[in-house]
């Protein structure tokens with residue numbers, strides 16, 4: 001093309017896929033090996049064990065060569081039967097897509113509708129479960145971090161609701177954009193299937209889909225009435241026991257995962273989570289200083305991973321994003337579904353530091369000016385003030 005080269009690094013500030021750290025890229029860039037041979041067996045056994053860490057589980061984690069959507073389907077078809085009722089909460093576009101999938105598979109989802117401006121509300125979930133006297137609801141499905149709206153759901157509180165009501169439903173959590181960015185404890189919080197993908201907090205390209213499963217989910221899988229083949233846990237677990245896969249695995253992504261897990265371990269998960277919280281707060285302070293509105297309207301549900309920003313009526317968020325890309329080589333997230341054109345999203349997750357965030361916020365502030373969007377100056381300064389103050393606190397360095 002005639003476009004001149006863009007110097008420096010592209011600012012990939014979408015909420016996943018996220019930039020890949022150099023050591024992970026180098027790990028992926030290795031010769032392909034025989035996936036039925038001893039070198040692969042060694043790699044795969046190590047990775048299948050190590051991958052339990054971000055899920056905080058001692059149970060098996062299944063790795064599909066798939067995107068996160070495959071993880072959704074695998075969770076449903078392995079544990080449930082056609083016609084089963086499931087309870088879902090409309091946190092945003094991804095919860096809506098999961099709901100659509102459940103319907104196309106022949107499940108009967110009960111969808112708690114919402115305006116995309118809060119996370120999954122435990123009180124509303126409680127109300128529905130309480131009314132379900134005959135325990136017809138077989139699973140409760142929650143999106144931990146709704147990437148479209150920038151809301152995070154209180155997983156532990158929802159577990160408590162199930163416990164309090166002694167409701168036997170399985171508990172499924174979509175952690176596609178929260179795993180390794182927001183604390184999640186598969187075992188301790190009684191999650192039955194945690195679904196994740198490789199391209200967000202795990203700092204890898206897309207191409208791995210995960211199901212962490214509980215003993216209860218494993219039991220349910222023995223009675224599940226869905227036809228399944230590619231997604232079958234049974235075949236996977238039988239093969240994984242020897243370090244192999246029932247079909248060709250994404251070998252080079254597993255090389256990458258091996259190193260990405262080391263990087264997370266080296267930083268320490270608590271520090272990783274604190275870093276995400278800090279960057280979420282810095283971003284929201286910038287948005288407030290600009291006089292713009294954060295889509296998430298209740299601080300209880302603020303996301304440490306992504307902030308969706310509402311533009312004033314009459315301003316097209318996608319035109320704004322195009323200006324940012326053209327002038328500053330920064331990709332901001334587009335508004336999805338019902339908020340298309342109305343919001344843009346700032347991803348602040350994965351391999352990110354204070355200066356990356358400040359660079360991204362500078363790109364946004366300058367683009368607001370270029371796009372003629374009414375705003376106040378000082379968003380970047382507000383973020384600087386907050387991050388500088390935080391840097392004085394030695395605890396975040398641990």
Ligand code: PLP
Nearest residue numbers: 067068069094145147176177197
């Ligand atoms: N769930 C959430 C919360 C997501 O953010 C995404 C993708 O962004 C998905 C599910 C779907 O995953 P994938 O696009 O990898 O199939």
